[in-house]
Ligand SMILES: Nc1nc2c(c(=O)[nH]1)N[C@H]1C(S)=C(S)[C@@H](COP(=O)(O)O)O[C@H]1N2
């Protein structure tokens with residue numbers, strides 16, 4: 001008896017979402033998130049559809065003044081080289097001991113020129129510095145200055161193939177995540193190697209972390225090791241957001 005209205009409301013909502021997607025289709029090339037169709041991921045669908053419809057793809061996140069820079073806690077993994085950390089990485093520890101001189105970012109998948117970029121290689125590419133706010137899903141925010149190379153510059157250097165649709169990211173503490181090309185090519189999406197005018201500290205993701213200013217903090221992956229361009233959606237499986245109870249799309 002009790003379940004009938006619920007199911008009805010649910011199907012009405014699904015029908016509503018489907019027609020929302022349909023309505024948006026003509027004006028917007030990617031109105032639905034790749035998680036669309038999964039009843040548990042309806043939040044993704046609503047925010048993704050709304051953002052893609054209402055915000056121009058390139059609208060910038062707010063940037064702040066130097067005097068707005070705030071204290072900034074480090075959360076989640078704060079040192080993948082620490083053997084006490086359950087996700088510790090001996091490889092990371094070794095790179096850290098060598099001041100990251102041997103660190104390389106693998107860039108592969110649907111690119112013309114797959115390769116491995118050292119920190120010096122990334123620093124030779126044009127850089128961008130921005131003062132932005134990180135918003136953590138746990139309810140705190142912090143403002144910092146980030147310096148790095150726009151991810152778009154690295155993807156340009158590697159040469160995106162026409163079928164490219166998603167950029168998958170992998171870290172030394174075993175995170176796997178992905179963003180779509182709209183966010184990957186966004187001018188404020190950085191491979192950041194500097195924070196507040198200094199080298200990026202280990203606690204904040206050294207030597208290089210992602211900054212995705214258009215989404216919540218957990219999408220800004222620290223301790224990057226590999227970038228893989230794909231033509232299919234890959235949620236990262238057991239290492240990804242969804243299986244760890246978070247949305248794939250966390251637009252703000
Ligand atoms: N590799 C990795 N990236 C990560 C995390 C993590 O634990 N490991 N935590 C995420 C979360 S939940 C947030 S809010 C930000 C925090 O960045 P910070 O530690 O520099 O404050 O990093 C994100 N990126």
Ligand SMILES: [Mo]
Nearest residue numbers: 136137217218
């Ligand atoms: Mo977070």
